[in-house]
Amino acid sequence: MKQKQVQILEKHSRILRYTHWLNFVFLSLMVWSGILIYWADDAWIKIPNQVAEVLSIKFRLAEGLGWHFFIMWGFSLNGLIYVLYMIKSLEWKQIVPNRQTFKEAIFVILHDLKLSKHAPITKTKFNAAQRIAYSSAILMGAGSVISGLAIYKPVTLGFLTNMLGGYRAARFEHFCFMIGFILFFIVHLIQVARAGWNNFRAMVAGYEIEKD
């Protein structure tokens, strides 16, 4: 007896899924240890004492630095592998915004917020808003590594520190990238939850079942 056939789309390659989930682990650890460090001098957004106590992030600077300068290697290396893969496989074309992207993204956002009934037709892997979000995430990754190096080694890599406007500015930029990652993460979670199992499964097993 012949088995029932299903048509699937190969959505996310193995290397893409591996780097995605590794990045999830590394980035979470970087943000967590970064907050342990930030608590010692909460320059821009004050961490209320009660919050710090509940999250148990007080007086853990040395531990935070230890983790941060350990995980940074994995985070950077994993990011580099991902970017090289995107370039080599030409998959960068699927996420880099093009001429229509910014206009289209507005319609995607209006649709997602239920302010418009007309979803723009997406013929490619990602829609316009996704293209912008994912491209920004990659740029933020690069930015956080560069600004991180600038405050980690402001003498050896002093040219980076100068390029970013000095030590204090580089530290602020590094902080902004972290905030950016947190915001990205929240929106990403909501959107993944909304998109459902078929979409999520693609990041686990690689395939999506095509709907007619």
Added chain:
Amino acid sequence: MKLKKTNIEQIALRKRLVSSIIFGLLFFTIVILSFLYVKTQSTLLGGTPSVLRHSFEWNEKVWSKLTSKTRLSVHKPKPPKGDVPRINGDIGLDDDIDLKTYTVYIESGNKRLSLPISAFYAAPKVGYSTDFRCIEGWSEEIQYAGVRFSDFIKLYHVGIKADGSYYSYVGLETPDKKYYVSIDMESMLHPQTVLAYEMNEEPLLDENGAPLRLVIPIKYGIKNLKRIGKIFFSDTRPPDYWANKGYDWYSGF
């Protein structure tokens, strides 16, 4: 680019999904176990798990090779004369001091020196203005002046062994020995490493380490010992206050 379409039997597809989920769960189990493993490991020094301590040491190896011996910490415009440099930390500064009788002890091999503070005023004076960076995260521009450490050891013929080579480490401590640091000789020989008696063009304040402190802008503030009571040289690494409390011993930029 179009996504690749394939036809697959339903049973094979189910198998692929199940194995992916098992692999994913295994991945996260390994991640959580590794995290707990690092956290619960024996601590070598000051509560830092040994994996993270080794990572500090590995980073030190990498970055001390990449840095040049003479690359300067960025030049910054002088802060206004008399601006009070930020005061942070008072360990080792409890005792009252008398400038007239204050003595800095030097130990180098068999050589012992007891220097009055005037000996430092008499030596050639250098000054820089640059960033002072605290490991907590804040930084500020400071101006400082005093005797360059490399000039000082030449002047008094200390820090050098009988065979003409330098000792590997310099140790410094406060008169009450409550605060102490150790620093690699290479960083101590950096041109901006100064035994300072002035900050922001005024004599050092007690809270900033009067009458003589170390300013080493290529390292975090924790290494910039205030109120020097003793300087000594060694080939084994002398104890370091904050390294003993779990911080990176090298702490260099």
